Amino acid sequence: MRLEALAAPSLFTLTVLIIGILVVAVLLSFTAVLQPSPRSLRTKRSSVLVDLRVVRLCGGASTLLILLTLVGLEVGEYPIPRFQAISTAFWDRAGEYSFVVNSLRFPRVVAAVLAGFCLASSGALFQTLLNNPLVSPDVIGINTGAALCAVFVLAVGADVSLLPWAAFVGAVVTAGIIYLLAWKRGITGNRLVLVGIGINALLASGITYLMVKFPIEQVLAAARWQAGSLFGASWTDVWTLSVVLLCLTPLALVLVRRLRLLQLGDDMASSLGLRVERERTAIILVASGYAAVAVAVIGPLGFVALLVPHIVRLVAGPLTGGTLVLTGLVGALFLLGCDLIAQQLFAPTTLPVGVITAALGGPYFLFILVRYNRAP
Amino acid sequence: MPREITPQTTDLETSDLVLGYGSKPVIAGLNFVVPAGKITAIIGANGSGKSTLLRGLSRVLKPTNGSVFLNGRDIHEQSTKAVARQVGLLPQGPTAPSGLTVMDLVRRGRYPHQRIFDQWSREDEAAVQKALTLTRLSDSAGDLVDHLSGGQRQRAWIAMALSQDARLMLLDEPTTYLDIAHQVEILELLRKLNIEEARTVVMVVHDINQGSRYADHVVAMLNGDVAIQGTPDEVVTPSMMEKVFGLKAVVIADPATGTPLCVPDIPGNG
Numbered sequence: 001m002r003l004e005a006l007a008a009p010s011l012f013t014l015t016v017l018i019i020g021i022l023v024v025a026v027l028l029s030f031t032a033v034l035q036p037s038p039r040s041l042r043t044k045r046s047s048v049l050v051d052l053r054v055v056r057l058c059g060g061a062s063t064l065l066i067l068l069t070l071v072g073l074e075v076g077e078y079p080i081p082r083f084q085a086i087s088t089a090f091w092d093r094a095g096e097y098s099f100v101v102n103s104l105r106f107p108r109v110v111a112a113v114l115a116g117f118c119l120a121s122s123g124a125l126f127q128t129l130l131n132n133p134l135v136s137p138d139v140i141g142i143n144t145g146a147a148l149c150a151v152f153v154l155a156v157g158a159d160v161s162l163l164p165w166a167a168f169v170g171a172v173v174t175a176g177i178i179y180l181l182a183w184k185r186g187i188t189g190n191r192l193v194l195v196g197i198g199i200n201a202l203l204a205s206g207i208t209y210l211m212v213k214f215p216i217e218q219v220l221a222a223a224r225w226q227a228g229s230l231f232g233a234s235w236t237d238v239w240t241l242s243v244v245l246l247c248l249t250p251l252a253l254v255l256v257r258r259l260r261l262l263q264l265g266d267d268m269a270s271s272l273g274l275r276v277e278r279e280r281t282a283i284i285l286v287a288s289g290y291a292a293v294a295v296a297v298i299g300p301l302g303f304v305a306l307l308v309p310h311i312v313r314l315v316a317g318p319l320t321g322g323t324l325v326l327t328g329l330v331g332a333l334f335l336l337g338c339d340l341i342a343q344q345l346f347a348p349t350t351l352p353v354g355v356i357t358a359a360l361g362g363p364y365f366l367f368i369l370v371r372y373n374r375a376p
Numbered sequence: 377m378p379r380e381i382t383p384q385t386t387d388l389e390t391s392d393l394v395l396g397y398g399s400k401p402v403i404a405g406l407n408f409v410v411p412a413g414k415i416t417a418i419i420g421a422n423g424s425g426k427s428t429l430l431r432g433l434s435r436v437l438k439p440t441n442g443s444v445f446l447n448g449r450d451i452h453e454q455s456t457k458a459v460a461r462q463v464g465l466l467p468q469g470p471t472a473p474s475g476l477t478v479m480d481l482v483r484r485g486r487y488p489h490q491r492i493f494d495q496w497s498r499e500d501e502a503a504v505q506k507a508l509t510l511t512r513l514s515d516s517a518g519d520l521v522d523h524l525s526g527g528q529r530q531r532a533w534i535a536m537a538l539s540q541d542a543r544l545m546l547l548d549e550p551t552t553y554l555d556i557a558h559q560v561e562i563l564e565l566l567r568k569l570n571i572e573e574a575r576t577v578v579m580v581v582h583d584i585n586q587g588s589r590y591a592d593h594v595v596a597m598l599n600g601d602v603a604i605q606g607t608p609d610e611v612v613t614p615s616m617m618e619k620v621f622g623l624k625a626v627v628i629a630d631p632a633t634g635t636p637l638c639v640p641d642i643p644g645n646g
Contacts, residue, residue, distance in 0.1 A: 045494065128473075257487065260484055263472075264470060264484065265471065266436075268467055271464060271465035313475060
């Protein structure tokens with residue numbers, strides 16, 4: 001591909017880029033590069049088992065992510081000479097296009113990366129915990145719960161800095177309610193999905209009620225935010241996302257090892273030395289936290305948390321610390337890619353990114369549903 | 377009456393153990409000592425509390441009253457990982473998440489030996505290799521658990537329990553749902569582990585004849601209590617069958633091993 005094409009991108013170039021990435025990924029998966037290759041790394045006091053395949057995949061995903069970030073800086077409504085955007089973002093920060101690049105595009109791109117990472121991680125934890133590919137925070141109502149509390153905060157005109165906290169409370173309370181309603185001497189994935197879908201509908205009607213009840217000028221911000229959009233993402237949003245991500249990811253990496261035991265059943269996990277209920281609660285809290293922060297910043301975005309962990313599991317196998325990171329990176333790639341498509345598809349009109357994730361995710365959801373129901 | 381605890385002589389025992397899921401206890405006041413170094417078979421009718429007892433012995437189910445002692449100390453007062461290094465449980469019909477390889481499954485059994493920054497020591501690796509060798513799964517290590525035959529799958533789970541490296545293994549119906557050849561294969565494996573590895577095995581079995589063939593000690597349970605226990609010759613008798621299962625049965629010597637073999641009598645006979 002010629003560089004001119006990248007610098008003046010069109011829908012065509014983007015499509016070619018994305019199809020190219022997919023083709024390369026599929027080709028790679030047939031080669032030895034992607035065969036599992038465990039390696040033990042040991043020092044005197046510490047040791048860890050690393051799958052080189054996952055390391056390679058993470059490396060590949062990170063490289064693509066950096067490339068796509070640069071594309072994201074170059075692409076936009078406002079015309080900027082080729083490569084000026086990148087130089088403005090990284091070394092010439094006071095340059096001519098500083099406002100467009102450093103206040104609009106750069107935070108938006110970084111927010112997409114971080115929020116994608118959060119949503120995909122949340123989905124991976126939920127899906128693995130309940131052994132069900134349909135359980136993701138957007139399907140079972142966690143996102144909507146977070147959104148309900150956030151819309152309330154926006155509608156009553158409270159301080160916007162409360163938004164992440166409100167979203168977190170909403171996410172955790174929703175998770176708790178679903179858990180209690182679905183619990184019947186243990187949790188089965190299907191039961192939980194059904195309860196979750198019901199709760200999701202209830203909460204959505206709650207949001208509609210708030211929208212109707214409060215004056216239009218107060219709920220306007222909430223309405224736009226609710227479609228799931230990265231429009232207007234700021235450096236404050238980036239900070240919120242970064243802080244939460246840096247707090248939750250080490251926790252998640254510790255919990256993944258226990259989650260892997262919970263996957264084998266409660267009795268098995270317990271006899272391997274786990275306090276089952278305590279660990280499960282911790283995992284639900286972390287997974288809800290990931291979903292909540294993403295929802296607080298970009299709105300209740302659907303399908304990222306559903307689709308990405310599923311694809312990564314197909315390629316890289318069951319959840320480990322390494323594949324959790326990989327899931328996050330692919331989530332970041334996916335959301336950033338979708339946001340770029342949303343901006344370019346009907347340029348100069350830009351769509352909320354939620355429209356694109358839903359357009360891609362909806363069919364995939366049906367695909368999983370059919371496949372999952374066929375499995376014994 | 378509470379017994380004196382003598383830590384060196386027994387590994388695992390219960391004292392006035394009460395176990396249950398709601399208000400109604402399944403096991404009410406059981407005193408039981410697991411015979412160390414032996415294979416014990418627990419038999420009994422459905423709902424007699426066999427599985428519940430195993431769950432209680434392995435710390436999975438917390439007693440509503442009474443205690444389980446491991447080396448003289450209450451298992452609920454010890455660190456959960458320390459208990460897991462000594463007592464392992466294979467529940468009935470365990471299910472693996474899809475996409476899991478045998479190797480990945482067996483590795484997970486090492487959890488109680490690992491720490492946050494010491495996740496894969498040489499001992500972990502050696503234990504996993506040994507577990508795979510003992511269960512003859514070394515060549516299938518990369519296969520998906522979903523794609524294994526029933527017998528292989530059960531061996532994979534036993535390999536996981538083996539890598540846990542617990543001296544005492546509790547198994548809930550390890551041969552159920554397997555055809556007879558695979559049943560024998562699993563039971564021979566357990567005997568081998570008992571003899572060569574000096575592991576104590578406690579298993580719940582439905583087939584009384586398998587129990588009497590492979591166990592040193594048979595425990596017959598009735599309504600949450602031990603009705604009778606002892607060697608297979610002492611336990612597997614027509615009177616036990618009548619009392620525990622409510623079934624008239626004929627007991628003869630197993631033509632292959634000489635152990636008691638029991639077959640149901642024809643109703644109305646004698």
